Amino acid sequence: MSDGVGPPLALLAELTHRCPLRCPYCSNPLELERASAELDEAGWRRVLGEAAALGVLQVHFSGGEPLVRRDLAALVRHAGAVGLYSNLITSGVLLDRARLEELVDAGLEHVQLSFQDSLPASADRIAGLADAHRKKLAAAALVREAGLPLTVNAVMHRQNLERLPDMIELALALGASRLEVAHVQYYGWALANRRALLPSIEQLERATETVESARRRLKGVLTIDYVVPDYYAQRPKACMGGWGRQFLNVSPAGKVLPCHAAESLPGFDFPSVKTASLADIWYRSDAFNRFRGTAWMPEPCHSCARREIDWGGCRCQAFQLTGDPARTDPACALAPDRALLDTARENDAAAPVGDFAYRQFGTVPVGESRE
Numbered sequence: 001m002s003d004g005v006g007p008p009l010a011l012l013a014e015l016t017h018r019c020p021l022r023c024p025y026c027s028n029p030l031e032l033e034r035a036s037a038e039l040d041e042a043g044w045r046r047v048l049g050e051a052a053a054l055g056v057l058q059v060h061f062s063g064g065e066p067l068v069r070r071d072l073a074a075l076v077r078h079a080g081a082v083g084l085y086s087n088l089i090t091s092g093v094l095l096d097r098a099r100l101e102e103l104v105d106a107g108l109e110h111v112q113l114s115f116q117d118s119l120p121a122s123a124d125r126i127a128g129l130a131d132a133h134r135k136k137l138a139a140a141a142l143v144r145e146a147g148l149p150l151t152v153n154a155v156m157h158r159q160n161l162e163r164l165p166d167m168i169e170l171a172l173a174l175g176a177s178r179l180e181v182a183h184v185q186y187y188g189w190a191l192a193n194r195r196a197l198l199p200s201i202e203q204l205e206r207a208t209e210t211v212e213s214a215r216r217r218l219k220g221v222l223t224i225d226y227v228v229p230d231y232y233a234q235r236p237k238a239c240m241g242g243w244g245r246q247f248l249n250v251s252p253a254g255k256v257l258p259c260h261a262a263e264s265l266p267g268f269d270f271p272s273v274k275t276a277s278l279a280d281i282w283y284r285s286d287a288f289n290r291f292r293g294t295a296w297m298p299e300p301c302h303s304c305a306r307r308e309i310d311w312g313g314c315r316c317q318a319f320q321l322t323g324d325p326a327r328t329d330p331a332c333a334l335a336p337d338r339a340l341l342d343t344a345r346e347n348d349a350a351a352p353v354g355d356f357a358y359r360q361f362g363t364v365p366v367g368e369s370r371e
């Protein structure tokens with residue numbers, strides 16, 4: 001065991017990158033794994049067993065859209081058998097009654113459903129899929145009918161932030177117990193769409209007031225999670241609760257990552273569940289130890305009082321903005337590269353709203369290479 005490192009709390013099982021939606025802020029890597037490269041059911045069963053043995057408590061079945069996997073219920077059942085709490089993170093558009101019954105029977109314990117907007121036409125445009133919003137509403141109703149707890153994930157940005165009050169009402173009407181108001185994070189595909197997505201400071205201030213007053217009003221009814229977006233923060237968030245501290249991500253092909261965007265970082269050879277055990281990877285791999293703890297930190301982080309609070313912010317954002325994943329995250333006002341973030345924010349938030357560049361298999365954003 002590395003000094004002071006305990007077991008991970010949760011496993012994010014990215015069963016597939018396949019997805020019927022084409023959200024312009026998709027956080028999956030630019031290069032998506034094909035179905036033929038995905039771990040098979042036996043491979044995922046082994047991952048779930050190893051995760052439980054390592055001390056993981058929860059598995060989040062995610063993607064892409066995990067419902068495209070026909071073996072999802074079998075994996076949920078196996079998760080329960082090895083003692084893991086299972087949560088399904090889904091767009092909901094493929095969830096029908098029969099599928100949900102199968103999952104409930106397998107022991108699924110929680111569903112997290114994403115919504116793109118409260119207005120159907122806008123929601124479908126953002127998702128890049130006709131009729132998506134109606135299908136999501138139907139999926140939410142099925143989840144509640146089945147008695148499963150529901151979290152609504154509202155991804156907010158410049159083109160829907162004005163409707164945050166309606167999104168809160170939507171979550172209430174759907175019977176959600178939790179609402180995650182998630183501002184878009186600018187890496188992966190979202191970075192290519194930053195100009196179309198980055199809100200203004202005025203929009204953000206209104207949103208923060210909306211959340212604060214809804215929290216007071218809905219105390220005990222709806223829990224609202226809210227994090228100020230990095231581009232307007234003075235200090236970064238502890239991305240993933242710190243590198244290699246709480247989460248393991250397993251990609252569709254079986255790569256083990258400290259976060260979902262880590263494959264974009266240069267100079268890493270992320271280990272695979274096909275060639276090493278999860279325990280070995282968690283405690284002993286270079287990939288997990290490289291930015292773990294505080295020893296790797298440059299100044300000003302190294303001598304900062306917050307170094308064990310935010311763990312230096314986000315390595316992927318540091319790389320996206322500075323070209324070096326070991327730099328201080330420019331989301332910190334103390335970072336030597338803060339001006340990069342300030343300039344991007346001022347330029348993009350002041351620019352006319354751009355069109356979305358939609359993601360789909362086989363495309364990468366303009367200006368990005370396939371290497």
Ligand code: SF4
Binds near residue numbers: 302
């Ligand atoms: Fe966090 Fe580093 Fe900024 Fe301190 S200097 S607040 S540790 S990012």
Ligand code: FES
Binds near residue numbers: 240259261314315317
């Ligand atoms: Fe990779 Fe933040 S998304 S460290």
